Amino acid sequence: MAKIITPRVKKVLKRKLNRKYEFQYLKFLKKPIEKNTILIESTHGRDFSGHVFYMAKQLQEQFSEMSIVVGIKNDKREELEKLFQKHNLHSLKIVDYLSKEYILALATAEYLVNDTTFWDFFNKRPEQTYINIWHGTPLKCLGKDMALDGFGNVQKNFLSADLFVLSNEYTKEKMVTGYNLENISSTKVVVGPSPRNSILFDVKRRQQMRSELNVDDKKVYLYMPTYRDTGTSTAVIEETLAYIDEQLTQNECLFVKLHPFDAEKLTMDLSEFKHIAEYPDGIETYEFLTAVDTLITDYSSIMYDFSCTDRQIILYTYDKEDYYKSRGLYEDVDEYPFAQVETKEELYQEMLYPKMQDINDLTLFKNRFVASDNVNGTKQLLDYVFKNKVNENIIEYSLRNEKENVVFFAGGLWDNGISRAFFNTLNSIDLSEKNYILYVKDRAVKKEHKYKLQELEIPYVLSAGIAQYNFIEGILTYLYLNKEWFGRSIGKKWIEKIIFKMYRRDFRRMFNGLEINQFIHYTGFERSLAAMLSALSGSNIKTSIFYHTDMFEEYEAKRNISMKTLKRTYELVDQLIIVNKELEVRLLENYPNLNNVIVLDNFLGYQEIRELSRESIFTSFLGVxxxxxxxxxxxxxxxxxxxxxxxxxxxxxxxxxxxxxxxxxxxxxxxxxxxxxxxxxxxxxxxxxxxxxxxxxxxxxxxxxxxxxxxxSKLKLMDDLLNPEIKVFINIGRFDIQKGHDRLIDAFVEINKEYPNTRLVIVAPHGPLKKKTIQQVRNSGVKECITILGGMDNPYSLLRLADAFVFTSLYEGLGLVVFEALAVGTDVITVDIPATTEGIIRGSSIDNPAAVIVENSLEGIIDGWKNYLSDTPVLPPYDFDTQESESLSAWHKIVNEK
Incomplete structure (x- = not known):
């Protein structure tokens, strides 16, 4: 039992037990859909204002047959009840956020409305309609425009939504591109009126609000700064408020609405001011805005909404330079038609003597951001959403194109052969033929590899949360993935039935709304993804898994894969893609009943490799x-x-x-x-x-x-590379048993004794044998002649300058780096691994291969290396063009044949 309940398992169990609502949710997903029921919420229950408030209010008035459930956190419930009582919203049912009643509504309500996201366990059912009405116009960068990962759950919600409601074309452009929705998402984007802005056109409500606030004859200012990620400067706020209060007259008043985190930091009591007051409790923000004459803000999206009133807007940007440096923004507020000030004195002068706004500039701004807003906007939008009533103020867009969606899983994009093969594939195939999409586990790509996401020519989708399962499913899945004996024979059908059902449900959770035509497990190692592909067998999704290396050797050497899980996947997927003929022979010797095998020789990407190899060694070594x-x-x-x-x-x-x-x-x-x-x-x-x-x-x-x-050390290595009297040999591969660095180093010790002008450089970014390998070099007796470098963005200029690449792996699939060396014109000395040898011969000939092929042993490496140095051979070129042509033909079959 102790071996099963590992620290990692304990951590997952603890998380699951702390989120019991997830188990409730799974249970409630079996219940029938509640027709004419709407669950509506905002910001994970932290608030209920803006769009959702005015939608709920209009829903009660317009759709009396609807049962409306509102989710709110317990500490906000009393405040919301008072607000609803004030607005006579008696038919709205308030439930505590994440309570049993809330989870039931999330699982069974026919309609779901949100202005941000639902949590990652949310799994929209086909019978449900999800309307995501985003909460604002973005000035600050979002999605991948802000960070390359970390937004998986937001993206998942957008893909799950049936309608993604936005207030202008500008927001549509930023959201669709920022979250990789273009062409691939089945979500309909609706550009129409902002529900919260309709009240800003209500002249009657403005008069009532001013009367309630007792400011009928006063000029009303509202200071509402945005929250900074590092916190707003309370010192500047306090100094500004103290100064402004001294300047204001009895006919003026300033209300202050700060983010709660900023409000807590204030050291002054706003009630002590003569003309300044804290934002009053119990009043919805946009209702309050009707009473405001001048809005003072900075980088908040509220400026876009308030512009529809034609009243004064002042941007108090005292920290603009620092803010723009620390926070990516789409636009420069200098280009907006609003007064902008940086000091408290300038602020008061603008409040007292407002500059005339350019009418043309303001009109252009409003046409861009609030063109469809009007006093009836909320009703128009709800008529469109719930009654399919067409309105000229509302435009619906389809994002999905006519091409098939093909999803890859390629792991964490490490600096290894499989990642290079994947990117070679993307560089070689016609990316316009399909919608190729990369599925990435959120935050799984290390910092040093994130640039690969940035440079991707295809969209990527991120995971959200962990697999969703009940207690029995969790235990069975863990045992199935981690214990070779479990589910191999006894109870196999029953176990797989439960596990595969769980994986199909979780697949829907992960990719809800993303119509996937083919899913390709490119790395071929990750066991949970392999089990998920097994679960999808027989569905309308074509499933494919790659076979890059001799998995039997891998299992014997490391025991880090589940051969039972992979074998079942090999049996059930539509396509088992093997990267060369030699691997197919070994696989079919062990699993002779497989009838879904396709051989696809890895794309080599030789043209790009040659181009990259032209970089100067001086620049490619920077930062290595x-x-x-x-x-x-x-x-x-x-x-x-x-x-x-x-x-x-x-x-x-x-x-x-x-x-x-x-x-x-x-x-x-x-x-x-x-x-x-x-x-x-x-x-x-x-x-x-x-x-x-x-x-x-x-x-x-x-x-x-x-x-x-x-x-x-790097200067010494560069000098050796450029010295014609020195012979530099190179090996590229992670610190791993498979790569045979131990015998590479042992062989070089013997070579250097006989040929002192030889050097060895190993490029190894990571791996479990790092310390052991470095220690072996220290003890080798030739430590001054060996250099080990970490990961290189571009290793090909180094590879080009080396005299020969020495390949010493114990086993491999293709040994891609061998062919990369051939592509840049560097000689290759390689051990005789069938898959790699067959690939070399296929691009040259059996009588005159393009590389020096030696016996796969320490003695073979030493003898072949010495022979190379004593009589350097003239090796024929490798025929890359034919290889690429054949691979393209096989790829076309993989993605086009049904």
């Missing part, structure tokens, strides 16, 4: 982490005199010697070949910016800065 390097003899030579001073002044030595060492590395003649090619650095840095900036401002690196840019 050094995992291991030894250059003490160089350091001792240049630091001899300074090192002698250590004993006399250790404190000064520790402080200054590292800087002196880096400075001394630019000594003339220390790295002669780097010095000879130094101008490549400036050319490489300036090339991308030439023509974009003034030529006089281009970067100019001085030679004496080299030590600070690279450090001694």
């Amino acid at each position: 982490p050094l995992q291991y390097g030894y250059a003490e003899e160089i350091v001792n030579d240049v630091m001899g005199d300074f090192n002698k001073l250590k004993k006399n002044n250790i404190k000064a030595a520790n402080k200054f010697l590292p800087t002196i060492r880096k400075h001394k590395l630019s000594t003339k003649g220390l790295f002669p070949y780097v010095e000879e090619h130094f101008e490549e650095l400036n050319q490489g840095i300036n090339m991308p910016f030439t023509g974009l900036i003034d030529h006089s401002s281009l970067v100019k690196i001085n030679y004496n800065e080299l030590g600070y840019l690279y450090g001694v």
Whole structure:
């Protein structure tokens, strides 16, 4: 039992038990849909104002047959009850957010209305209609425009929605692109009136509101700043309010509405002011706005809404420069037709003597952001949504195009062969033929790899939450995925029936509203995704899983995969895609009854690789982490005199010697070949910016800065790469048993004894054997001749400069990096792995292969390496064009045949 209840399992169980409403939700999903019932909420129950308030109010008035349920957090309930009583909203049923009554409504209500999102466990049923009416016009960047991940649940809600209601075309553009909805989403986007803005046109309500506030004869100001992620400056707010209060007259009053977090930080009591008051309780924001003559804000979207009143707007942007630096914005408020001030004095002057607004500019602004708003806007929108009543103020857009949606899962986009093969595929296939989509587990892509999301030529969707299951489903699924014996024979059908049902339900939760025609598990390893594909067998979704490497060898070496789960997936998916013929032979020897196998030789992407290899080694080495390097003899030579001073002044030595060492590395003649090619650095840095900036401002690196840019080990390696007398050999691959770094290093020890002018560089970004491999190098006796680098954005310029690539893996699928080396013109010495050898021969010939092929053993590596150095062969070129053509033909079959 202890082996089953691991710390990770305990963490998941604790989370599940703390969210018992998820179990309730699963139970209630079995209940029938409640017709004419609407669940309506805002900001996860933290508030109930704006769009949803006015929609609820209009629903009661216009649709008396509807049962309306409002979700609100318990601590806000009393406040909401008073608001509803004030507005005679007696037919609206208030339930505590996440209570049993709320969960029942979420699971069974025919209509669901939200102005933000439902939580990630939400799984819209086909019989439900979900209307998401977004809460504002975005000035601040959203979705991938703000961050490349972290928005999975928001995106999931948009994809799940039947109607995505927005207030203007500008917002449509930002939301659709920011959340990757274009072409792929079945959601209908509705651009129409903002429900909360209709009251701003109600002249009668304005008079009533002013009377209720006892400000009939006063000029009313409202200060409503947006909340900063780091908090608004309460010092500036307090100083400004104290100053403004002294200036205002008896005929003026200023109300202040701050974010609750900012309000808590105030050290002053607003009730002590003569002309300033805190925003009154019990009044809905937009109802209050009817009484306002001048709105003072900054970067809040409320400026867009208030503009429809034609009344004064002042933007108090005292921190604009800092705010724009810390928070991405779509637009510059300088271009808006509102007065903008930066000091309290300027603010008061603008309040006292407002500048005349340019009518044409204001009209253009209103046409852009509030063109469809009017006093009847809420009614028009509800008639459209619930009665299908067409209105000229409302436009509906279909985002979905006619192409099929093909979804890939490609893991965390690590720097490994499978990721490179995936991106090679995207670079090789016709991306306009289908809607290709990448499914990514939210926040699973490490910081150093996120640029790959940014550079993607296809949209991506992010996961939201964890798999949804009841107690029995959770136990069975865990055992099925983690215990090879479980579900293999005894109770197999019963176990799979329960697990697969769970996965089908969770697939709907994850991809609700995203019409998927084909799902491709590209990595082929992730067991839960593999089980989900098994569950989808027989559905209208074509399922495919890739087979990149010898999974039997992988299992024997690491026991980190579930062969039982994968075997079942291989049996049930529509297509089992194997990346070369040799792997197919081994697989069918073990699983002879498979009849869904397709061989697709990996795309090699050779043209792009060749282009990337032309980058200067000076620029490709910038920022590359050094995992291991030894250059003490160089350091001792240049630091001899300074090192002698250590004993006399250790404190000064520790402080200054590292800087002196880096400075001394630019000594003339220390790295002669780097010095000879130094101008490549400036050319490489300036090339991308030439023509974009003034030529006089281009970067100019001085030679004496080299030590600070690279450090001694990388300078030494670059000098060796550029030295024709030195033979540099390279291996690229993660720190893993499979990659055979141990025998690579052992072999190099023997090579370096006989050929001292040889060097070895290993590029290994990550892996479980990192410490062990580095320690082996330290103990090798040739540590000064071996360098280990971390992940490189572009390893191909290094690969091009190396004399030969040495491939020592114990087993592989294709061994993609072998062919990348061939693409840049670097010789290859490779162990005889059937899949890789067959691929080499296919692009050259069996009698004259494009690489040196040696026996797959330590002795074979040493002998082949020595033979290469004693008599360097002239190897024929590899035929990449034929390879790519055949792969494209196979790919066309994979995505087009039913």
